[in-house]
Amino acid sequence: MSEFVDQPAVSFRQGTDTLLRRRLLNAKVFRTVCMLLTYSSLAVLGVLMGSVLWSSLSRLAPDFLTNHYSMNPVRCGILAGLWGSFWLVLLTAAMSIPIGVGSAVYLEEMAADNFLVRLIRINLSNLAGVPSIVYGILGLSAFRPLMISLQTFFDGTRAINVLGLFRVRILHLEIFDGSVLIGAMTMSLVILPIVIIASQEALRAVPSSIRVASLALGATRWQTIWRQVIPAALPGIATGVILAVSRAIGEAAPIMMIGVLTVASMCPGGIETPLQLLQDPISVIAVPFDQFTAMPVEIYDWSKQPDPQDRFTDVAAAGIVVLLGVLLIINAAAMIVRARAGRRIQW
Amino acid sequence: MSDWFSAKKNRRHETVIRTGLFVCAALSVLTTGAIVYVLLSNAVYAPGDKTAFFERVTVTEFLTSTQWKPVEGDRGRFGIWPLLSGTMMVALISSLVSIPAGLGAAIYMTEYAGPRERQFLKPMLELLAGIPSVVFGFFALKFVTPWLLKPVLGLLNLDVSIFNSLSAGIVVGVMVTPLIASLSEDVIRSVPRSLREAAHALGSTKFDVSMKVVVPAALSGILASFLLAFSRAVGETMAVAIAAGGNPVMAMNPLKGSQTMTGFMVHASTGDSAADSISRMSMYAVGITLFLLTLLINLISGWILRRYREEYQ
Numbered sequence: 001m002s003e004f005v006d007q008p009a010v011s012f013r014q015g016t017d018t019l020l021r022r023r024l025l026n027a028k029v030f031r032t033v034c035m036l037l038t039y040s041s042l043a044v045l046g047v048l049m050g051s052v053l054w055s056s057l058s059r060l061a062p063d064f065l066t067n068h069y070s071m072n073p074v075r076c077g078i079l080a081g082l083w084g085s086f087w088l089v090l091l092t093a094a095m096s097i098p099i100g101v102g103s104a105v106y107l108e109e110m111a112a113d114n115f116l117v118r119l120i121r122i123n124l125s126n127l128a129g130v131p132s133i134v135y136g137i138l139g140l141s142a143f144r145p146l147m148i149s150l151q152t153f154f155d156g157t158r159a160i161n162v163l164g165l166f167r168v169r170i171l172h173l174e175i176f177d178g179s180v181l182i183g184a185m186t187m188s189l190v191i192l193p194i195v196i197i198a199s200q201e202a203l204r205a206v207p208s209s210i211r212v213a214s215l216a217l218g219a220t221r222w223q224t225i226w227r228q229v230i231p232a233a234l235p236g237i238a239t240g241v242i243l244a245v246s247r248a249i250g251e252a253a254p255i256m257m258i259g260v261l262t263v264a265s266m267c268p269g270g271i272e273t274p275l276q277l278l279q280d281p282i283s284v285i286a287v288p289f290d291q292f293t294a295m296p297v298e299i300y301d302w303s304k305q306p307d308p309q310d311r312f313t314d315v316a317a318a319g320i321v322v323l324l325g326v327l328l329i330i331n332a333a334a335m336i337v338r339a340r341a342g343r344r345i346q347w
Numbered sequence: 348m349s350d351w352f353s354a355k356k357n358r359r360h361e362t363v364i365r366t367g368l369f370v371c372a373a374l375s376v377l378t379t380g381a382i383v384y385v386l387l388s389n390a391v392y393a394p395g396d397k398t399a400f401f402e403r404v405t406v407t408e409f410l411t412s413t414q415w416k417p418v419e420g421d422r423g424r425f426g427i428w429p430l431l432s433g434t435m436m437v438a439l440i441s442s443l444v445s446i447p448a449g450l451g452a453a454i455y456m457t458e459y460a461g462p463r464e465r466q467f468l469k470p471m472l473e474l475l476a477g478i479p480s481v482v483f484g485f486f487a488l489k490f491v492t493p494w495l496l497k498p499v500l501g502l503l504n505l506d507v508s509i510f511n512s513l514s515a516g517i518v519v520g521v522m523v524t525p526l527i528a529s530l531s532e533d534v535i536r537s538v539p540r541s542l543r544e545a546a547h548a549l550g551s552t553k554f555d556v557s558m559k560v561v562v563p564a565a566l567s568g569i570l571a572s573f574l575l576a577f578s579r580a581v582g583e584t585m586a587v588a589i590a591a592g593g594n595p596v597m598a599m600n601p602l603k604g605s606q607t608m609t610g611f612m613v614h615a616s617t618g619d620s621a622a623d624s625i626s627r628m629s630m631y632a633v634g635i636t637l638f639l640l641t642l643l644i645n646l647i648s649g650w651i652l653r654r655y656r657e658e659y660q
Contacts, residue, residue: 027552031459037451038460038468041528044521045475051490052482102371110365111372123376129575129645130638131582133609134382137634140616141385189378196375222361243477250479253584253609257616296481296585303485303589313489320482327477 052324056317064318068265069298073311076302078319083267084180084260084292085249085326091184091288092191092248097241099188100195104237107196108203109225128193136257139186144258147182178259180268181288186254191244198240202233235341242334246327252296262301264293295323386638389631400628409632415595415606417615417626425629427636429595433512433605434637437587438580440516440601441523445576448520449527450562450569456528457535458557469529476525483522484589487514492590500602510592510604518590519583523576530575534568535561567655574648578641584609608637 059073067077107124111117206229214224230237269287271277277284302316393399401409404425412426452472456465491514496507507513538561546560562569592604593614606614615630 023552023555027554030554030557031455034451034455034459037448038455041448041452041475041521041524042468042471045471045478047490048478048482048486051486051494055489099371099374102368103375106365106368106372110368116373120372120376123379125649126642126645127375127379129578129641130382131584131609131641133582133584133612134634134638136616137612137631138378138382138385141389141631142381192375192378220358220361222364246477250477250481252479252481253588253613256585256613259616262617296479299481299485300585300589303481303488316485316489320485323479324482327479331474331477 049324052317052320054317055314056321057314059314059318060321065322069263073307073315076312076315078295078298078322079272080261080264080267080293081295081298081319082322083271084264085294085296087180087268087287087292088183088187088255088294089245089248091180092187093241093245095184096188096192096195096244100192100241100244101199101237103192103196104199104203105225105230108200109229110221124193124196128197131253132190132251133253133257135186135189136254138189139182139254139258143182143185144177147177147179178255178261178291179289180292182258183255183260183292183294184288186258187248187251190251190254191248194244194247195241198244199233199237202236202240203229205236206232235337239334239338239341242330242337246330246334249294249327249330250296250323252294252300255294256297256300260297261291261293262297264291264298266291268292295319295326299323382638386631386635389628390635397623398628400625400632403625403628404632413597415611417611417629419625423625425632427608427633429597430606430608430611430633431636432597432599433591433595434581434607434609436512436601436605437516437519437583437591437607438577440513441520441580441583442573442577444517444520445522445524445527445580446573448524449572449576450531452524452528453531453535453569454557454562456532458553458561472525472528475521476529478522480522480583480585481589483518484515484586487518487586487590491517496602505602507602508592508604510590510594511602512591512605513601515587515590515607516601518586519580522583522586523579526579527572527576530572531565531569534565534572537568538564564657567651567657570655571648571652574644574651578644578648581644582609582637582641584613588613608633612637 059076063075064077065082066079067075068079070076107117107120111120210228210232211224214228215221219227268290269283269285271280271283271287299316299319302312302319305312305316307313388394388399389397390400393402404423409425409427412424413428414424414426415429416422416424452468456468460468488509492507492509492511496511496514500507542560542564543556546556551560587607588610591607591610593606593610594604595606595611596603611633612630615626615633
């Protein structure tokens with residue numbers, strides 16, 4: 001639609017048609033205003049990135065990634081948040097992806113058009129608009145009591161000790177308030193509508209000829225879905241799911257509600273390096289039940305830290321750079337998936 | 348040989364799979380139910396020995412009092428208006444930013460930008476949409492207020508607090524701009540080409556075509572996107588909790604701090620108050636207000652979209 005150009009089709013002498021000239025000027029001004037508005041958003045993005053990078057420079061060093069929280073801004077690091085966010089996202093993905101993709105498959109491929117299904121559809125579009133902090137309330141008042149009762153259960157069955165495999169650790173297994181599991185359950189609910197809607201779109205993009213052909217060759221409904229439709233929609237699903245999961249990394253509000261640590265000098269399960277994880281894989285068992293903090297929560301805390309010399313500003317900025325770096329990597333992965341799939345599949 | 352058997356087995360396990368997937372899908376309804384139950388059982392009527400918020404505070408006080416002091420005893424005041432006005436102020440300021448910026452971007456991308464420019468603009472706007480809320484809060488508190496608002500408004504002899512609604516509103520506006528831009532772009536793009544060509548043939552400039560033909564034709568979708576952005580701004584939490592501060596006063600001055608509903612909820616849940624303290628319980632009352640408000644706006648938005656949609660063939 002950009003091939004229309006606001007120029008008079010015939011040349012006209014100056015001053016002959018002031019009305020036409022005013023209208024052309026109008027059009028030019030409008031175009032400029034629209035362009036400025038568009039690029040001003042991008043300019044804000046640039047200024048934001050620039051200012052964050054600028055103030056992060058003084059604190060952005062390798063030891064920022066390996067240090068724990070410290071009252072001393074020069075030594076304060078993001079290690080706990082990095083591991084906390086990692087486990088949180090891992091668990092969130094493990095819960096929300098199967099449920100989300102499953103729901104999408106049901107709604108797109110299997111559901112009849114009855115009252116219940118219509119209710120699910122309407123409910124889904126409304127859930128997507130619920131503020132994330134409201135899910136936090138649910139986590140606070142539904143999942144936390146659930147975990148506390150689970151704790152009593154574990155206390156009772158402590159002696160069973162799962163075949164003697166998890167000797168010491170399960171004995172000391174304690175389910176904390178604000179554990180990774182509660183956080184992940186809450187966060188799953190936040191991103192579930194996004195996962196479902198993205199997967200639905202990917203499934204809808206698969207041409208129906210694929211389904212019809214498969215069914216005509218004698219495949220059952222589920223065989224068609226599992227062997228034809230899902231593989232064909234997989235790149236689209238993967239892209240949407242990755243983007244949804246990346247939302248979970250940046251969200252702080254819902255996990256603030258469930259009582260996540262804002263100041264933490266421990267990582268979930270005591271795992272502080274990938275090497276440690278390889279040496280002692282059993283320690284993973286304790287991770288979901290341990291307390292944690294996450295990168296956005298730490299950034300929030302640092303931003304609000306009252307410091308006369310404003311030195312925590314730099315720490316917060318460095319945290320933001322790390323957070324945005326992680327998000328960038330994930331988004332790049334999504335783009336690569338999309339680009340590759342686009343090359344391979346041609347209907 | 349065993350074809351008939353395997354087919355039967357197939358069908359049986361397909362019923363199981365189908366049921367399992369249905370349970371997944373029904374989980375979202377369960378979520379809504381759980382949210383509503385949790386909010387109601389803590390705010391309106393508590394089963395068991397707990398007392399719900401509205402069993403201690405009257406609905407009249409909640410809806411009419413203009414003070415918010417969620418403390419035990421006689422000093423407690425529980426009027427929603429300070430929080431509601433703080434929320435509305437931030438959301439309105441954000442709309443003042445996001446509506447022109449988002450609509451302008453949508454018009455520019457559909458009517459003016461060439462394919463190559465659009466291929467650059469769309470991912471950039473997606474990038475902006477992907478930036479976490481805390482980052483915007485940091486930006487408002489550490490950049491917009493000290494480096495933009497204080498110097499500029501200082502020239503007019505206006506006093507800007509460190510925490511203020513204006514900076515919060517501005518960054519929330521920037522945050523929701525991509526939402527308006529992409530939703531509006533979709534509806535503007537779906538306006539048929541013949542309408543544009545007819546207008547051009549009648550001698551319209553591109554300004555006339557955009558503002559007098561295309562935008563009116565897409566108006567329902569555009570308005571719906573404004574409302575969705577507004578509801579997003581109402582529910583926005585971290586940016587506002589950082590930038591607007593935590594002072595629940597009747598917010599009339601955007602240059603001073605205020606507290607929003609979401610800001611209060613974060614504050615109340617991170618505090619040390621006991622689980623059944625009045626400050627904790629008031630969080631549920633605020634939560635229910637927030638839930639209903641955003642739901643209402645979203646429903647209106649959907650209704651506008653359905654009711655006033657122009658169908659083109």
